[in-house]
Structures are given as structure tokens and as C-alpha cells.
Amino acid sequence: MTRKAHITARPSSSGNEGRAVPRQRTRTVLKGTAEGIGTVRKTTLPGGLRIITETLPTVRSATFGIWAHVGSRDETPSLNGATHYLEHLLFKGTKRRSALDISAPIDAVGGEMNAFTAKEYTCYYARVLDTDLPLAIDVVCDMLTGSLIRAEDVDAERGVILEEIAMTEDDPGDCVHDLFAHTLLGDTALGRPVLGSVETVEGLTRDRIARFYRRHYDPTHLVVAAAGNVDHAKVVRQVRAAFESAGALGRADALPVGPRAGHQAIRTAGRMEVLDRRTEQAHVILGMPGVSRHDERRWALSVLSAALGGGMSSRLFQEVREKRGLAYSVYSYASGFADCGLFGIYAGCRPGQVQDVLKLCRAELDQVAAHGLTDDEVRRAIGQLSGATVLGLEDTGAIMHRIGKSELCWGEQLSVDDMLARISSVTPDDVRAVARDVLGRRPSLAAIGPLGDRQAAAMQDAVS
Template structure:
């Protein structure tokens, strides 16, 4: 595939209508893999990828808002709103919203992260007009019914309780707090029992009106589709709701930027909880998603804990049998990032597991990876990147996230070229910079007083 920058102005189909701007971002072969983007006059972006060999389409509407946009008093509002947009519009009840997609065998869901929210539906290609109509109606015309606000509050409190019951999931929220403290990035996406109980309908409604105008939305679709038809239907749906008229002439909101300093290393957060396993995350500041060092850091993370042949998996599980699950990961935000190592083990093995993790991180910070580890990690990362984009849902996710987070699209070949270009020196440099930082630690489990007291030794 090759990049192009050809831009065409589509003539208005009706007299007096403002003209949309359409650009071909990636030129595919025989139409397959072609990525096009249209910016409508109200600042709404529509971006599609053509996959003519399938019979389905995944459509997503991405909102440029996440939990990091919340004040302390609004903790959990983004996620609360995500639930409420399924609960009825001026044209449809909650049952009619769900029944519309069920009737054609479609799937519909949503998710909230720290920096964006996505609502999506997967349908047969013939049912794409229905998906456009339903999702657009939800995002532009929610009534946020007072009764639904109260009933859904109970659902969200149950979701918080469910998350807290899963210590392997909860430890990552704890690690975010360890690294970011009481800041928007350090607070849980779901909010807390106290903040969710305190949220009012008026607060959520104001949050909705502030963050869901067309300049802050991206419509992304991938599958067997025609770009012009998708744009036509999206435009009609948003114009029907009067949404584009409110932002006529405005430009889309650009990607997030800024510079954030994380808390210093050496911090330990321990939650004493009666669990069969202790769950630990050892980590330090990483790099932002705009940093070109994210490519060698991804290779490094893969070599350390990205598969069965990785160092941590071999040392902790295969050679010593100390844990069933262990892995390394990176999280990149607009202005900062995290690098972490996770393991779940018996409480009595925590010290041994953490010592192995610390020893391996120190060794790689000092010596880098071997040539064989580098080759294997690049191959694994390249393969997983391609295989992860084999369905329309993954393609839609890449389109929407790329537009919101970077304001541009990179072809699969472009991503593979970035990964393949990583050199031993690149990895050594990022390993020396990231892994040499003093780590912090988060632990959830039932430890003895002596075991808990030894946690500080890990980050000394």
C-alpha cells in the first residue's frame, strides 16, 4: 500500500449545503485497504477502510473524552454517560435501541478509557444504514431520563464491585494510582462508590453537552462499504438531529498534547485482601504515544514478557514454576506513559518473583537484548500486529483511535517498517533510560506482616 495526499471537494448534493472535504489517506490495491476521510462542515470526521472480501461492517463513533477529563467531583461521569446513551433517545426507547440491532443479528457495545470513549456496532453490510442511524441517534439525541439515571447507578455500582472482586484486574488501577497519585490519570475509569453515588442527572447532562459535539467525534467504519454512502448517511443522521448546525464552520478538535511528570519511583502501594494469589505490578515511567521511542520500547516489552519464550515467562513460570501468568506491558498516553511487569503468584512466593523481575530488568537495562531475542521479538510483534487486524472490529478500532490520538493514519506496511527498523542500539538506549529508573510497586493479596514489610526492598 502507498500513501497519497489527494484531496477532493465533493460538490454539495443540494443547493446551499456546505461542502465536505474528502481525502484518500491510504491507497489500497483494487480498492481493498483503501482508507478515506471526510470532514463535514460541522467538524465531524468520517473515516473508512474498504474490505470488499467480507460481508460485514463494524461502525464506531469515538468521542474525544475520557476519565482524565473529569474533575474529582465528576469521577466516573464518562463511564456513567456511556451507559446512559443506550437508555433512550427522543426517537427510541432503551428496548428499541437494543432490539434494532438484535433483530438483524448485530452486536453493539461501548467502552470507556482514560482518554476516549467508543460506541460500536458490527452488522451485515446490508444493515450498515441501520447501525449508522441507531448509533448516531444515541450520541446526538439521548434524553438521559431521570429514572434511567437512578436504575443504571445500581448497575455501575455492581460493575465496580465486580472489578474489585478481580484482583488481577484491580491491581492495574492500583498501579495507576501508585504512579499518578490522586490525579485524573491515577483515578479509576469507573469512578468509586462514593463518586458514582454523588453524581446527579444535571452533572451528567452538562458533561454530555460539553463533550459530545461533532468537533469532538470521529465516525470510523471498516468492512464491505462505500465511503461516499457512509458519509451521506452519517451526515443525514447528524443533520436530522440538528447537531451539525450547532458547530457549523468549526474545525475538529486535535489530538491531545502536553507534558506530564509522573511521581518519583520507590513508591509501594499494598492492599491487604483475602485472595488465593497475590497480584503484583512492578513498573516505572515509560514514553508517551507520540514518542518515537515507543517502537523500540514495544520490542523490549515483547522480549521481556510478551510470549512463552520471553525472559520473564521462562524464568518465572517455566524454570521455577512460581506463577501461572506473568507478562510485561506498556501504556502510552498523550503526554506520558507507563512500563509494567505483572505476575500472579502464591503470597509466599512474592519476594522470589519480585527479585527475578528486578534482576531481569536490571540486566536488560545494563546489557540490552541478545541478537536472538531482538530477532524473535520483532518477528512476534510484527506477526501479532498483522494478525490482530484480521477482522473489521480491529480495523475500525485502529482507524478511530489513530484519528483521535495522532490525527493521521499509518498503513500496516508502515507499522511493520517501524517495527523492523528497530536496532539493538535503539533497544539498549530505551532500556537504559526506562529500566534504569527506580521502580514503584503495587500489590494486592494476603501477605504476612513480614512479607509486606519486605516489599520496600524491591524498590530500594
């Protein structure tokens, strides 16, 4: 595929004649220690490309990633699965590299390279030794700016993606989360699966995917993030050179897109969707609308979720597994999107015990909605959440994920200390308030397993 070049060194093609061309802007977003540890810097290039780094000079690794402001919620019904399909195709070859030339150099230095697609963003990244960071930058930037998206690669990768869909369908513990999203969000872009369906994937053509690529992968929709033993100025020079050589810097006066907004509606509570499948276990999610990722109550909801179903001492684990042995896996979780959120309780159990498990889960939801948590439960949940937050950010990959996603989704950075302060500031009254607002709603239910009509009808009690 040939992309139209917009290089800032050529004003005649940028449309900026007679106007001042925006200059590169760099600023320190978060100040680290005197040695520079944890310092976060951000540069915005002419054309809207944002580059953000966190410097950790005491480590020997670096993780480099590019975040794209596009996910499955940006797809029309017939394009469902296009974002994930495109993620696969960017590994298939560029003007400079074959698929093997993309993967082999990273393998040769002991690095790892991967990507993932979510409902609201996509990320491509490589983790390498700090001395091999220039290689990672060159390879990942080339993938994002120079993908060929050949028709033969589209046809070949179609089979791989169909196998991935089949693999997911064979894992009911995974598939039930897609079913729960559909139960609450319906046949909307957020309610449809990231992978798409067999029908939509079979219907996607090279031209449709290429148009999707051109529309969503311009610099204004991208955030470059690097963490580890990195030098911000060097990363900026290397990224800028890579985008300039590909003619991919865009119009010099273009501005980055801001954090996503939307108006996604949640379907009426009390809904139930059941897939009758011949599995050994039944997999159920009982839940309701949560809060968006911009809602300040998300900190209190995280504490609530940790206490309700986030660990071995949580209420659900104790009541469902420890005391009664009704399930091996039971937990709660909260997912936040730009304009809405989901809160759910998952359990996997033998089909004959579904009613008992759902009865216990509903009882705990009603109890906490009415009375909140004890002060001891809140303190324990805050400690658990704080420790997990820090331990989850102990490698450069996790740090790259934090700073890249923060820039893309919130347009700001919170230090680890800021995050811990937000968690620690949650009070029992905050938890009680969010419990009333969220858990006090009538729940909905998604279930997969060998559940006949009679059993499905009995499960209706859980959402009544």
C-alpha cells in the same frame, strides 16, 4: 434533553452571515490496491465532524463506530466516573428509541453492539452484515446525538455501575492495574479509575452528567469510523443525514479538535502501595514511567516488552514460570498516553512466593537495563510483534478500532505495511537505548493480596 440545533441549512443560527460556509472536504488518506482493498478515505463535514472509512470489498461484514474525544482524564475529582456513567446512559433511550428499540434491531440481524470507556477516549460501535450497515449507522448516530439522559435512567443505572465497580474490586488481577496507575500517577485524573469510586458514582446527578454530555459530545470532539464492505460516499451521506435530522452538526465554521496534549507528571520512583486482601493469590506489578504514545521510542519499547515478557519464550516467562514454577501468569506491558506512559511487569503467585518473584523480576529489569537484549531476542520479538499486529487486524472491528483511534489520537493514519516497517526498523541499539532510559529508573510497586505488614516491609527491597 433538548439540544440547541445548529443545522448548516440555516445560516441564521450558525453565526456565519456574510462569511463563506466551509464545504465538505473528502480525501484519500491511504491508497489501497487496484480493487480498492484497504483504501482509507476521510471526509470532514462543516461543523468539524470527521468520517473515516477503510473499504474491504471482499468481506461481508461492516463495523461502524463513533469515537469521542473524552475519557476519565477529563473529569474533576467529584466527576470521576462520569464518562463511563454516560457511556451506559446513551444506551437507555433517545427521542426516537427506547432502550429496547436500540438493542432489539441490532440483535434481530445478528449484529453486536457495545461501547467502552478509556482514560482518554470513549467508543460506541456496532458490527453487522454489510447489508445492515444503514441500520447500524442510524442507531449509533441516534444514541450519540439524541440521548435523553432521564433522571430515572440515571438512578436505575447507578445500581448497575455500582455492581460493575464491585465486580472489579472482586477481581484483584484487574484491580491491581488501577492501583499501579495510582501508585505512579497519584490522585490525578489519569491516576483515578475509569469506573470512578462508590462515593463519586453515588454523588453524580442527572444535571451534572447532562452538562458533561453537552460539553464533550459536540461534532468537533467526534470521529466516525467504518470498516468492511462499505462505500465511503454512502456512509458520509447517511451520517450527515443522521446528524442533520438531530440538529447536531454544530457551527459550520467549527474545526475538529486536534490530538490530545497534556502535562501529566509521574510521581517519584520507589513508591509502593499494598492492599491487604484475603485472596488465594498475590497480584503484583513492578514498573516505572514509560513513554507517551507520541514518542517515537514506543516502537522500540514494544519490541523490548515483547522480548522481556510478551510470550512463552520471553525472559520473564522462562525464568519465573518455566524454570522455577513460581507463577502461572507473568508478563510485561507498556501503556502510552498523550503526555506520559507506564511500563509494568505483572505476576500472580502464591503469597509466600512474592519475594522470590519480585527478586527475579527486579534482576531481569536491572540486567536488561544494563546490557540490553541479544540480537536473537530482538529478531524474535520483532517477528512476534509483527505477526501479532497483522493477526490482530484480521476483522472489521479491529480495523475500525485502528483507523478511528489513529484519527482521534494521532491525527494521521499508518497502513499495516507502515506499522510493520516501523517495527522491523527497530535495531538492537534502539532497544538498548530505550531499556537504559526506561528500565534504568528505580521501579515502583503495586500489590494486592494477603500481605501483612511484615511481608509488605520485605517487599520494599524490590523498589529500593
